[in-house]
Amino acid sequence: MSAVRVALFATCFNDTMWPSTPKAVVTLLERLGCTVEFPRAQTCCGQMFTNTGYAAEAVPLVRSFVDVFGSYDAVVVPSGSCTGSVREQHAGLARRAGDPGLEAAVEAVTPKVHELSEFLVDVLGVTDVGAYFPHRVTYHPTCHSLRMIRVGDRPLRLLRAVRGIDLVDLPAAEECCGFGGTFAMKNADVSIAMGSDKARHVRETGAEVLIAGDNSCLAHIGGLLERQRAGVRTMHLAEVLAATEEDPS
Amino acid sequence: MSRTFVGMPKFQVGARHALADTQLRRNLAHATRTIRAKRGAVVGEVADWEELRVKGAEAKDRVLSNLDTYLVELEARLVEAGATVHWARDAAEANGIVVDLVKATGADEVVKVKSMATVEIELNQALEAAGIAAWETDLAELIVQLGDDLPSHILVPAIHRNRAEVREIFLREMGKVGRPAPEGLTDEPPRLAEAARLHLREKFLRAKVAVSGANFAIAETGTLVVVESEGNGRMCLTLPDTLISVVGIEKLLPTWDDLGVFLQLLPRSSTGERMNPYTSMWTGRTEEDGPQDVHVVLVDNGRTNVLADVVGRQALRCIRCSACLNVCPVYERVGGKAYGSVYPGPIGAVLGPQLRGRQGKLEQSLPYASTLCGACFDVCPVRIELPDLLVHLRTRVVDDHRGGLPSAEALTMRAGAFTLSRADRLEKAQNAATGVGHLLRGRASLGRVPWPLSAWSEARDVPAPPRHTFRQWWAKREGGRG
Numbered sequence: 001m002s003a004v005r006v007a008l009f010a011t012c013f014n015d016t017m018w019p020s021t022p023k024a025v026v027t028l029l030e031r032l033g034c035t036v037e038f039p040r041a042q043t044c045c046g047q048m049f050t051n052t053g054y055a056a057e058a059v060p061l062v063r064s065f066v067d068v069f070g071s072y073d074a075v076v077v078p079s080g081s082c083t084g085s086v087r088e089q090h091a092g093l094a095r096r097a098g099d100p101g102l103e104a105a106v107e108a109v110t111p112k113v114h115e116l117s118e119f120l121v122d123v124l125g126v127t128d129v130g131a132y133f134p135h136r137v138t139y140h141p142t143c144h145s146l147r148m149i150r151v152g153d154r155p156l157r158l159l160r161a162v163r164g165i166d167l168v169d170l171p172a173a174e175e176c177c178g179f180g181g182t183f184a185m186k187n188a189d190v191s192i193a194m195g196s197d198k199a200r201h202v203r204e205t206g207a208e209v210l211i212a213g214d215n216s217c218l219a220h221i222g223g224l225l226e227r228q229r230a231g232v233r234t235m236h237l238a239e240v241l242a243a244t245e246e247d248p249s
Numbered sequence: 250m251s252r253t254f255v256g257m258p259k260f261q262v263g264a265r266h267a268l269a270d271t272q273l274r275r276n277l278a279h280a281t282r283t284i285r286a287k288r289g290a291v292v293g294e295v296a297d298w299e300e301l302r303v304k305g306a307e308a309k310d311r312v313l314s315n316l317d318t319y320l321v322e323l324e325a326r327l328v329e330a331g332a333t334v335h336w337a338r339d340a341a342e343a344n345g346i347v348v349d350l351v352k353a354t355g356a357d358e359v360v361k362v363k364s365m366a367t368v369e370i371e372l373n374q375a376l377e378a379a380g381i382a383a384w385e386t387d388l389a390e391l392i393v394q395l396g397d398d399l400p401s402h403i404l405v406p407a408i409h410r411n412r413a414e415v416r417e418i419f420l421r422e423m424g425k426v427g428r429p430a431p432e433g434l435t436d437e438p439p440r441l442a443e444a445a446r447l448h449l450r451e452k453f454l455r456a457k458v459a460v461s462g463a464n465f466a467i468a469e470t471g472t473l474v475v476v477e478s479e480g481n482g483r484m485c486l487t488l489p490d491t492l493i494s495v496v497g498i499e500k501l502l503p504t505w506d507d508l509g510v511f512l513q514l515l516p517r518s519s520t521g522e523r524m525n526p527y528t529s530m531w532t533g534r535t536e537e538d539g540p541q542d543v544h545v546v547l548v549d550n551g552r553t554n555v556l557a558d559v560v561g562r563q564a565l566r567c568i569r570c571s572a573c574l575n576v577c578p579v580y581e582r583v584g585g586k587a588y589g590s591v592y593p594g595p596i597g598a599v600l601g602p603q604l605r606g607r608q609g610k611l612e613q614s615l616p617y618a619s620t621l622c623g624a625c626f627d628v629c630p631v632r633i634e635l636p637d638l639l640v641h642l643r644t645r646v647v648d649d650h651r652g653g654l655p656s657a658e659a660l661t662m663r664a665g666a667f668t669l670s671r672a673d674r675l676e677k678a679q680n681a682a683t684g685v686g687h688l689l690r691g692r693a694s695l696g697r698v699p700w701p702l703s704a705w706s707e708a709r710d711v712p713a714p715p716r717h718t719f720r721q722w723w724a725k726r727e728g729g730r731g
């Protein structure tokens with residue numbers, strides 16, 4: 001079988017602030033036999049602009065996304081929310097821009113864009129990725145993973161197959177953590193109130209590590225946990241799945 | 250009773266106030282959690298729930314795209330059945346019509362069935378100004394009215410009150426407007442309900458005029474439908490001589506058969522019951538049975554503006570079940586009042602700016618009162634894409650302000666879009682960030698930081714930028730390979 005050629009869309013946030021996540025994706029996918037490419041011209045899916053009402057500002061980013069990724073068979077994204085932005089919002093932005101060429105290009109590329117857990121389970125057909133992570137963890141299914149792109153229990157299936165892991169259920173897991181992009185700043189009080197409840201639920205599990213598929217939500221919940229000196233660290237799903245006995249993260 | 254929503258501040262102000270109200274937080278958390286669980290259980294029983302949702306959405310869309318013909322059909326059927334139909338463009342017209350109708354009967358009081366439309370148009374205030382007392386007969390509306398309060402939930406307007414508060418309000422206020430609360434009233438729910446029953450009964454038996462809304466108006470037959478739990482509606486709809494129903498023009502259903510779908514969707518979504526206890530239907534006037542003077546006031550009040558927006562119009566499918574409120578994490582923490590109208594929660598954040606326009610600060614802030622978590626869409630029985638509508642309205646708000654002096658946010662967004670539009674620009678910005686990362690020598694957190702990031706760091710530590718971006722690492726790796 002020839003190696004699957006994959007384009008990694010790191011996302012601007014991971015690229016800049018959480019490089020260990022896309023690094024982990026590279027480690028993991030190469031371990032599973034993929035050839036990973038990182039098209040350097042990539043930047044951002046535009047989600048922050050779209051969701052704050054700046055559609056006009058987001059359109060050039062849609063254009064650049066299809067230019068950069070149009071020629072690949074598979075694009076892997078370590079973020080449920082950025083995957084959602086591409087798959088659920090780019091078409092509307094292209095329509096709004098009144099550009100049929102862009103609309104067609106978006107339509108062609110979006111089915112090839114996969115969130116990491118979708119790519120592993122649906123495209124590669126694996127749930128046991130050979131990871132080893134001997135820690136007590138809990139998993140927060142971020143809203144856009146859950147309700148926008150509907151990854152279902154794929155991340156949990158992947159985590160259950162990790163050797164040594166002690167995965168405990170997060171109470172009220174499906175409730176939003178209160179991040180919400182610019183909501184976290186524009187409605188900081190409500191955001192913090194929501195995040196405090198999420199952080200409390202995390203602490204109730206006695207977990208050492210909180211895992212999710214979106215570093216943005218983790219920055220919010222993690223920021224609260226850290227302020228509380230809670231003794232819980234946050235990790236992206238990719239980093240847990242990349243960890244092995246020989247190469248722990 | 251004279252309290253109104255006029256002049257409410259932007260959402261953040263009301264929210265901050267509400268977040269500090271510990272009693273409110275506790276009541277809301279408890280009430281919404283209970284009703285969410287009930288709804289989940291009864292919806293889970295219905296195997297074809299998703300199909301029902303699609304059918305509900307389709308029926309409403311049929312109404313909305315043929316509103317002109319269905320409204321005329323409804324009017325014709327109603328007139329044939331002996332009702333008088335009135336048309337009101339806005340709240341003032343609707344209130345004027347109702348006030349005149351009540352005055353014509355010589356009555357100085359009306360009993361009311363819980364109705365969103367009449368709260369929306371502030372009918373009680375208009376009646377009061379005309380010297381007519383309006384008695385709310387739904388238990389929760391009664392609590393709000395007696396407490397000189399504002400409603401904070403569509404279905405349970407007094408959701409922010411607990412039993413002890415209700416008892417106090419009853420003891421203090423009932424005697425001022427009618428039969429006082431029984432002596433020794435406790436805060437047990439059956440005792441509170443009994444107090445309300447005794448208090449309301451004399452009003453029911455005395456009233457000559459009732460004012461209602463309608464959950465549905467069936468074009469094919471001219472039938473109005475009110476769905477309720479307490480039987481107070483049935484009293485109001487059958488005892489008085491005159492019945493005036495104030496109905497938003499989007500309440501239409503095309504056919505009698507469509508009602509079957511909605512009578513499955515509404516109670517399960519709303520109260521979490523398989524069926525509500527009382528469903529009243531009436532078609533105009535029935536000789537020698539019930540009210541003999543039957544009026545229907547069809548109200549626009551901004552609805553045709555909503556209809557004109559091809560994206561936004563799906564908000565008019567709403568059947569006011571309040572499932573989206575109960576599941577909304579923002580609503581759960583701030584309650585209804587911060588939304589500044591009778592329609593709170595996700596649907597209020599969408600309907601408010603659409604019905605009232607986007608000129609006010611409150612209306613501009615409402616589309617942002619959501620994390621876009623999507624829980625509302627999943628429970629909405631008529632599949633209103635609330636997160637998409639919120640984003641659509643945000644775009645409207647931003648576009649309204651283009652051309653003028655740009656705000657700090659607009660400037661930041663523009664600068665961000667410029668930086669992110671090309672990888673070389675992004676790399677330059679990243680180099681600055683990793684420069685800071687280097688200075689920090691691998692510190693994981695910045696803790697607290699100054700404005701404007703202080704909005705973040707007030708309660709959340711700020712992550713420190715890393716020493717290398719991913720693309721720097723990648724370039725090095727590729728270089729090493731090359």
Ligand code: SF4
Pocket residue numbers: 518566567568569570571572573574596625628629630631632633
């Ligand atoms: S928007 Fe949907 S869920 Fe919310 S009140 Fe209306 S019908 Fe119910």
